[in-house]
Amino acid sequence: MQVFTPLEAGDPERVGPYRIVGRLGSGGMGRVYLARSPGGRATAVKVVHEELAEDAAFRRRFGREVAAARRVTGPFTAPLVDADPHADVPWLATAHVPGYPLGSAVAAHGAWPERSVRALGAGLAEALEAIHRVDVVHRDLKPSNVLLASDGPRVIDFGISMAADDTKLTRTGAMVGSPGYLPPEQLVGREVGPAGDVFALGALLVFAATGTGPFGGGHAHGVNYRVVHEQPGLEGLPDGLADIVARCLAKDPLLRPGVPELVGELGRWEGDEGTGGTFTPAAWLPAPVAADVGALGAAPLPDEAPTAPADPDLPTVTLGPAPTAVATAPLGAAPTRPSLAARLRGTARRRRTAVLASAGTLVVLAVVAALLLPDALSGSSGRGDGDGGTGSPTAAAKKLAASEQWSSDADLWRPVVADGKVVGVGNDGPLQAVDPGSGEPVWTYDDPSASSLEGVSDGLVIASGSENGTIQGIDLKRGKRVWSVPAKAHTAAGTTWNLYKRVVVADGTVYVNAMYDLPEDSERYGTYAVSAVDAATGRLKWTRTIEHILSDALAVVDGVVYGGVRESDGSYLYALDADTGDQLWRYRASASRNYSGEATAITVSDGTVYFGDSRSVLHAVDARRGTKLWTSEPDLDGVEEWLEPLMVVDGVVYGGTGDPTSDYGSGAVHGVAADSGRLLWTVSTEREPELHGPLDGSMLFSTRAGTLHAVDARTGGSPAETRLSTDDPDAAVAGGRVYFDGGDGRLHAGRISLTGG
The missing domain is CATH 1.10.510.10 (Transferase(Phosphotransferase) domain 1)
Incomplete structure (x- = not known):
């Protein structure tokens, strides 16, 4: 057992008088190395x-x-x-x-x-x-x-x-x-x-x-x-x-x-x-x-700086043989051939939500410090006494504004804010990073096989290619490739990679939901798998074949992978061990026999899995046992599905719903009691909404109509809004700022304020 890992390319040989011999770890302030002093004493150098x-x-x-x-x-x-x-x-x-x-x-x-x-x-x-x-x-x-x-x-x-x-x-x-x-x-x-x-x-x-x-x-x-x-x-x-x-x-x-x-x-x-x-x-x-x-x-310390050996099992685009075989296990029998429309709809939804569930490594939605209630230390829990009775903060918002700080020539699709960078894919193709304080470009990664940003983890940008399925780890600081894994690394024999339905980065691992084509003479259209790739090295950790239709939703929390699958007798939520891919439990969400009711949004809080499905039903399931706690269904005019992200704040589940068949359909935002499933309030929106988190007692969300909104988190009342764009703003919120597409081919940053009342 050793406490250090080998050095990597770019690591220093010496720092001051200390000879660097290994890596001990890294954090928000710097990287820590194992070193030897001139006299040979073991030292930790940060x-x-x-x-x-x-x-x-x-x-x-x-x-x-x-x-x-x-x-x-x-x-x-x-x-x-x-x-x-x-x-x-x-x-x-x-x-x-x-x-x-x-x-x-x-x-x-x-x-x-x-x-x-x-x-x-x-x-x-x-x-x-x-x-x-x-x-x-x-x-x-x-x-x-x-x-x-x-x-x-x-x-x-x-x-x-x-x-x-x-x-x-x-x-x-x-x-x-x-x-x-x-x-x-x-x-x-x-x-x-x-x-x-x-x-x-x-x-x-x-x-x-x-x-x-x-x-x-x-x-x-x-x-x-x-x-x-x-x-x-x-x-x-x-x-x-x-x-x-x-x-x-x-x-x-x-x-x-x-x-x-x-x-x-x-x-x-x-x-x-x-x-x-x-x-x-x-x-x-x-x-x-x-x-x-x-x-x-008792472990000996190295006398010389070790280097990471070449790994023959690590697949890359340009070098190295295919990985060794990984054991797989099916979840059930094969479905009938899904329709082309279902495939296309799955692709579109995956593109909209791919970067939203990077499971805590991204702090895209983090709203801290100035966005918390000003009377937080008064001894009050912040619970309201209104009819909502949810325990959510009381809103004081009357006017919402996003005062522009800068605009950049970069026009980033689905920007992500992480570790002092705003990262996204430009409309002209390249993956880019800009400075969040000024909008100035930091780096451009011009590789067509990195056309979809999937998340950020431990200083790595994870991107994939829609044409060949390559997954890449790119250094967040410099925009240089660290590793690359082709789709064939997790493609079963006799199948061909088709598309990634979802990619999530969590706890140093990249988890992928993928679809694979079968030979043309097959009775079935395709098959699916969930795979895990080490985010530090790109090594394939495990693959689990799933014969039925995987949903787009995927979440990884506390060592468990949660996802949805549609089978011939209904839809299910499954839980897999994040380290091995072994199934822990399976919960039947719907008994429908027409492949409807798939999971579309998942979050986990305080031992409960909350997930919404494509029939507009919100479920609460015990995270340890996979048993039903409650279901809730808002009274909607038509069939709407729950949208990513779901959030649980102060005993309330917040989420949006929208029409899955139209990019221009209306939507709604809901507040649901986390302990009972009781619907507390619903606010209709002109277009599909996306939640961004709490702000001074309100819930902040944007819509595809180009507006940023705030409503009382307890009651859904006291609405306030401000215009960001003429169309979908692709907004991200972090540190009191909103970063968005202004509809003019430029990325904008605005300082958020919520005042009055």
């Missing part, structure tokens, strides 16, 4: 991202934070041993801890016993005490920044998040920190002090004790909203631990305990024999985690 290095404000603050971090000493921190904030690309070096990240340990072995959680909390509290003692605030305490060593936890990465605040990174919409661990005061733009780290500590203890965070999972904007407005989920915590955690997670930072108080309370943890706990592997760690930590400590 190299700051170049876009931050170009920001003068970041350099000044980075220098101050590094100076403060040098003074941090304590048994549960990784000490800073060297740094150069004035280098062309600033860097810092800390003592290397061959530790197991907390997030990886919980993912591999599950929730921890109370003894281990208390020991973890004691070590983290003592680490925070050492950090705060020299006036440093961590601001990004999360599972990946806690390493588990045999003699206790180590907190890493302190002193950088504060330096990155108020740089062009955050001014272009990024949020320093991780959803679920950011304190509410940071989310609404207030000053963050040591109490913010106490909040993150409480969230970490819940994660270790239960396997999930106190505010659930899902899209970042939903998690952040729950942090500000809802009480944490502490079910399953022992009473004594629950009391400590509840105080740490208080909305008001003044009500949280101080770090010295936590050191005293958590430091009284006991070993198995009832005696005072000591930090030995057997005493403080769960047994399977202790075994992994021991293996890490």
Whole structure:
């Protein structure tokens, strides 16, 4: 077992006096390398991202934070041993801890016993005490920044998040920190002090004790909203631990305990024999985690920089043989031949929605900080008392405006905002990226086999080609190809790739729904498959053949793939293990025998799968068992299908519906109670709508008529709108801005404001 990965092309050979020998990881601020000092000591060297290095404000603050971090000493921190904030690309070096990240340990072995959680909390509290003692605030305490060593936890990465605040990174919409661990005061733009780290500590203890965070999972904007407005989920915590955690997670930072108080309370943890706990592997760690930590400590470190070997199983467009065989498993018998009209409709819908479900890696719809309620810290949950009774925020919107910030010659189709770039496919073909602050071009990727943008994951743009099915991973920063996989990598023998019905990027993996043609003399028209490709390398992980008709909808959440399939006896929602492709369960959504009722939009929140189908029915299904919770059907004039994306915010499911047979048909936006399926409100729209998330107590959406709208999220009332374009604006919202096609062949950016009332 090793903690590093081989170096890749473009990685440095040396940073300052340190010889780089491997990769340890990467994050929002930079990339971390395993290095050896001139004397041979193992060191972790963090190299700051170049876009931050170009920001003068970041350099000044980075220098101050590094100076403060040098003074941090304590048994549960990784000490800073060297740094150069004035280098062309600033860097810092800390003592290397061959530790197991907390997030990886919980993912591999599950929730921890109370003894281990208390020991973890004691070590983290003592680490925070050492950090705060020299006036440093961590601001990004999360599972990946806690390493588990045999003699206790180590907190890493302190002193950088504060330096990155108020740089062009955050001014272009990024949020320093991780959803679920950011304190509410940071989310609404207030000053963050040591109490913010106490909040993150409480969230970490819940994660270790239960396997999930106190505010659930899902899209970042939903998690952040729950942090500000809802009480944490502490079910399953022992009473004594629950009391400590509840105080740490208080909305008001003044009500949280101080770090010295936590050191005293958590430091009284006991070993198995009832005696005072000591930090030995057997005493403080769960047994399977202790075994992994021991293996890490015994793993030798490289003397020279290893490089990734050529992989004969990795398919590329220009080089290398086909991949080895991947086991497949059918979901059922073959359907009859679908109609040509059905195929064409599926293609059109896939084109409209391909980039919307990149499962949390894209923060296309994230509306944080300024878009949350201003009274979030008053102690109120933000629940309204009107007839809606949904618990959604009360709207105060009367006037909606999108004040233009810039326009660009780039005319990007379905723009996506991610990691300080606006990315999209231009109307003239090439994949492009522009600066979100100015609209200036950053790079152009002029490859006709990358004609459809599918998502962004961990610094990679994922694109596919409609002609040959090639999937590519393109470096988001420079616009250079990292890997390329042809469709034949997941095409079964005797079939020919036809089209991708959906591509989703999630958790470092690219998941594809694809259709394949059969030989002309076949009784069936075609077959289908769901496949998984490693987003870092392009390696095919698994393929699962599905004989029936796959729907376009696909979602991947918490290690599970959710999708729809139409069979001869009805339509189904299925759940597959995201690591293996094995089926976990199948839920029958419709008993129709005419291949109708397919799933068209899917989201997952708090252990429930919500999906809408092509018969305008919204379903809620238990995510663990696949059992029905409820169904809801709005009273619509005609047959309409649910549209991507669905959103769950503050106990309400929000979604749009539209006419699947017309690009110019009307639509509607709905609010549905998440716990019962009760329809709360419906707002008709002149054209098909697309949701963009909550805004100051309202729900924001655009329509294909070219308008941006806001309605009261609780009642559907208090409508406000502003004109973006003469036609479909292809809008994306992030960081308080809307990016859209203005109908003039240019990409526009506007600052959103919602005022009055």
